[in-house]
Amino acid sequence: MSEKPITGEKRVFMTGNEVVAWAAVAAQAEIMYGYPITPQNEIMHYWTRLAPKFNKTFLQTEDELSAGFTTIGGVLAGKKTFTATAGPGTVLMQEPLAMAEMMRLPVVVVVMQRGGPSTATVIYSQQEVTLTTFGGNGEGFRIVYSTATHQDLFDYTIKAFNIAWKYRMPTFVLGDGYQAKMREPLTMYDPEERGVELVKPEPYVGLPGMPGEERPPGHYRNTYNTEEELNEVVNDHVKAYEQIQNELPEHDEFGTENADLVVVAHGVVARATKQAVEALRAEGLNIGYFRPITLRPMPDQALRAMADRTKKILVVESAQGQLARLLKESLYGKTVEIVPLFRPGVGVTPEEVMARSRELVA
């Protein structure tokens, strides 16, 4: 009944939504809470198909607010839980997610970005970057991985559970409608067989023993009486996040040594920019590629070092500057020129990136 879902290396060809469901099973998630919204619906569908085979469960809630809060409930009970959403669902979920930030709860959320504002398209965009990194009434104490391939979706969904439980911080896998719906090959595996230790969840509530006598009391609050009380707690979060900023940033780059231009993109758009930069380099142009994998925290040090080595940066995204805002904050004080290629709500092709890059180095 509950044998290992994956043994050995398994080459498969499937949609991104199916990949996420498999990865959550492989990461030994126990329960998913969710409310349907395109384009992430099939994460729920595949999870509900897989769950009974491996003694796992699912709860469909009445909306995304509730999905977020039940995910928090699952975490408090010591379960490895997750939810998935998109678009207006990501907006609704900010209330429970801010609570998870305040209480440092390791909820895992998969966001498959669709077009915005409001209902907009059910298809695709990169317009949920600001919402995923800094949504909610707080300071953005979150960890956000932006995936580009189905292999990333598998690897980083597994990683998200580990990072969330290790650092006790809400952790996001930020995909998009293209990744959700497209099919491409990837290799699935059992993480423990590869030597990846799966961090065990622990309950926050219902622990044995008399609180304050036999064990420290659990004191989990999202409400404070005074400004100073709150300030003290947030300052602790700031300190915890500094450690995260030192330990967790991830990125991918090549060709950035003394480049005339570096193209920066995240997520699925990084595929087009990578393809474009490779083709331009093959033509002999001195152009580099940089992809932040963590958008929260951003890979500040690597970005700043890159900015010192290049003349210009072209920032490419399927949004009107949501990545660019994060980038500018990372590069504060640097004088490198930042040129936008913003295509809000639509995909970006390598041809567009090549054409703009050629203009910039001409």
Place this chain on the structure above:
Amino acid sequence: MAKLAKIMIAGEGGQGIQAVAEILAEAAYEEGKHVLYIPNFGVEQRGGVSVAFLQIGDEPIGSPKFEIADIIVALSERAVGRTRQYVGAPTVFVYDTMVATGKVELPTGAAKVLAIPGVETAKKELHPRVFNVMIMGAVIEATKVVSPENAKKAIEKRLGYKFEQDPKLRELNYRAIERGMELVGEVLRGGQG
């Protein structure tokens, strides 16, 4: 960017466009090729134009959508209109003879524009149900991205349970692939376009 076939199939919802793309994608994947397939999808539950973007190549594939297709198969007037923006110098544009060319402008600037009597042939010689499988045969002949044998294997994988119940269906599907290949072969040799 090495050899990469960019394929677009478009038609009315219900014509089985996405099934064709999925089976082709599966066949190419089984051949060990790099494949990326993405359906378009919108808020409409039915009545929309259905478009499939399929890329098959020897190296990892970049962005899921593309600007210019190598081959476009458009199976309705609206599909012709919808796919026109993806036509460029290398494009082989295939449309069904049932498309009322008086109602929609055919693309210009393509490498070739070919008309095949898909709907008619499926209805008269085979069965309307296998129209999409015939179109798959047409795509295979036009692109050579997968072998007909592997396409048959992929169909078997998907519909094998139905074939078990009624072996005649298998025969019908296989003939549909071959007939689709012939249709494109004929117009290519006939030099229409």
